[in-house]
Amino acid sequence: MLKKNKVGILGIIITIIILIFIVIFSNVENNTSFFENVANKLVMPIQNGLTYLKNKINGNDSFFTDIKNLKEENENLKAKNSQLEQSLRELENIKTENETLKEYLALNQKYGEYKTIPAYVINKDISNYSKTIVINVGTKDGIREKMTVIADKGLVGYIVSVTDSTAKVQTIIDTSSAISCIMSTNKDSIVCKGTLENTAELRGMYIPTDANVIQGDSIETSGIGGIYPKGIHVGSVKNISSPKNITDRYAVIETAVDFDKLDTVLVINN
Amino acid sequence: MRKVLIHIILILMLFVVYYLQSNFFNWFTIAGVMPNLFIIYIVFIGLFGNKFMGVTYGILLGFMLDYIFRQKVGITALSLGAVGLIAKLFDKNFSKNSRITVMMIIGIATAFFEIISYIASYIVFSTNLEILAFTKILAIEVIYNIILTVIIYPLIQKIGYYVENTYKENTILTRYF
Numbered sequence: 142m143l144k145k146n147k148v149g150i151l152g153i154i155i156t157i158i159i160l161i162f163i164v165i166f167s168n169v170e171n172n173t174s175f176f177e178n179v180a181n182k183l184v185m186p187i188q189n190g191l192t193y194l195k196n197k198i199n200g201n202d203s204f205f206t207d208i209k210n211l212k213e214e215n216e217n218l219k220a221k222n223s224q225l226e227q228s229l230r231e232l233e234n235i236k237t238e239n240e241t242l243k244e245y246l247a248l249n250q251k252y253g254e255y256k257t258i259p260a261y262v263i264n265k266d267i268s269n270y271s272k273t274i275v276i277n278v279g280t281k282d283g284i285r286e287k288m289t290v291i292a293d294k295g296l297v298g299y300i301v302s303v304t305d306s307t308a309k310v311q312t313i314i315d316t317s318s319a320i321s322c323i324m325s326t327n328k329d330s331i332v333c334k335g336t337l338e339n340t341a342e343l344r345g346m347y348i349p350t351d352a353n354v355i356q357g358d359s360i361e362t363s364g365i366g367g368i369y370p371k372g373i374h375v376g377s378v379k380n381i382s383s384p385k386n387i388t389d390r391y392a393v394i395e396t397a398v399d400f401d402k403l404d405t406v407l408v409i410n411n
Numbered sequence: 412m413r414k415v416l417i418h419i420i421l422i423l424m425l426f427v428v429y430y431l432q433s434n435f436f437n438w439f440t441i442a443g444v445m446p447n448l449f450i451i452y453i454v455f456i457g458l459f460g461n462k463f464m465g466v467t468y469g470i471l472l473g474f475m476l477d478y479i480f481r482q483k484v485g486i487t488a489l490s491l492g493a494v495g496l497i498a499k500l501f502d503k504n505f506s507k508n509s510r511i512t513v514m515m516i517i518g519i520a521t522a523f524f525e526i527i528s529y530i531a532s533y534i535v536f537s538t539n540l541e542i543l544a545f546t547k548i549l550a551i552e553v554i555y556n557i558i559l560t561v562i563i564y565p566l567i568q569k570i571g572y573y574v575e576n577t578y579k580e581n582t583i584l585t586r587y588f
Contacts, residue, residue, distance in 0.1 A: 149565065152561070153561070153562050153564075153565070156558060156561045156562050157562055159558075160558050160559075160562070163441055163558075164439055164440065164441055167440075167441045167442040167443075168440065168441075168442070168443070264433060264479070264480075265433070265437055266480050267432045267433050267437075267445070267447075267449075267476070267480065268445075268447075268480070268528075269444050269445055269447075269548050269552060270525070270528065270529060270532070270545070270548070271480070271481070271532070273480050273481070273482070275479065275480070301482045302482070309479075309480070309482070311482060316532070316536075316538040316539060316541075317482070317532065317536030317537070317538050334539060336539065336541060336544070337541045337544035337545055337548060338541065338544045340443070344539070
């Protein structure tokens with residue numbers, strides 16, 4: 142019975158280790174530097190210790206002397222170190238606050254023509270198939286349904302429902318989202334839809350047959366549809382599919398906003 | 412009294428599952444795909460609870476998730492309710508003592524839940540039908556849920572039999588024969 146239990150626990154531990162490795166390997170983009178890091182972390186502490194010993198034995202005669210002084214010095218340094226750590230923590234808090242304020246300022250300057258309400262992302266969707274977010278402002282702050290939400294680099298989505306202190310935002314990468322857009326160079330209109338394939342890309346559909354789609358062209362909202370104001374940057378054309386039937390072609394659009402790192406947004410009030 | 416205690420434990424477990432899902436597993440992903448702990452939770456209740464527990468918890472939890480994250484209320488409630496129902500069907504036809512069987516049940520329940528949700532979203536929101544991308548995400552999610560089940564299986568079994576002993580005192584003997 143005990144043996145069976147031990148085997149069971151061992152199995153669970155092995156499964157956890159395998160899971161951690163799967164997660165790491167499936168998410169790390171550059172595996173070479175990862176392996177380098179792991180190898181360094183395994184070898185370097187011992188290597189450092191050996192080098193330290195070698196240096197001491199070779200060149201330093203007073204290695205084993207004056208231990209009392211060293212201890213005192215060590216205590217002083219420890220006290221100083223804890224003071225410095227405290228200051229560092231305070232500075233880090235100030236730095237974070239400063240960065241947030243700077244972000245708000247940059248957003249306000251960029252979209253100065255709109256009256257905006259700043260907000261934090263407090264929750265992201267728990268499903269792999271939909272991409273809504275929850276922000277920390279609600280009806281108390283003047284938020285209403287169908288208000289547009291933007292971030293530093295471009296469009297995020299729109300408010301689908303509001304409570305007193307939170308609001309649910311349907312992002313543009315959600316598969317049920319469809320935005321009427323225009324290509325900035327030739328002003329041809331397209332519809333941008335979210336896809337399951339990639340959370341950093343949209344699919345630009347219903348491209349007019351005579352339209353000339355340019356790679357890297359900026360995509361902006363057209364203002365048609367009654368939700369999004371005109372001229373908000375959505376992303377840029379990454380590549381264009383070329384099927385046999387030209388009416389089926391679509392453009393892959395890279396979103397301007399990095400939704401994985403999204404934490405500060407502005408809600409357009411007017 | 413024991414039944415009240417069980418409900419309190421299940422509700423506390425629900426909060427743990429929610430915070431794990433929305434915080435930890437948001438970044439602890441396999442190729443960007445999260446597991447779905449809610450399915451494991453509902454299957455667990457469906458397998459060990461009484462006749463209606465899985466369905467009831469499924470529908471209530473689904474409504475909660477719909478209110479928090481979805482644009483329209485109902486899809487998750489319906490799908491999780493269905494998961495509770497099939498968990499009960501599995502309970503009647505399969506043994507829960509085998510780890511392999513429980514892993515299989517979790518795998519089937521995950522696929523069942525996501526396929527229902529996806530079809531419902533396709534009908535309600537007219538989303539693009541991306542079968543290849545959906546299948547890829549679903550396969551990873553199923554594997555991830557199965558791996559998690561292997562890890563938490565002893566815990567599931569322990570709490571599960573406590574729940575089962577309380578609710579099915581008259582029928583529990585069948586497990587030993």
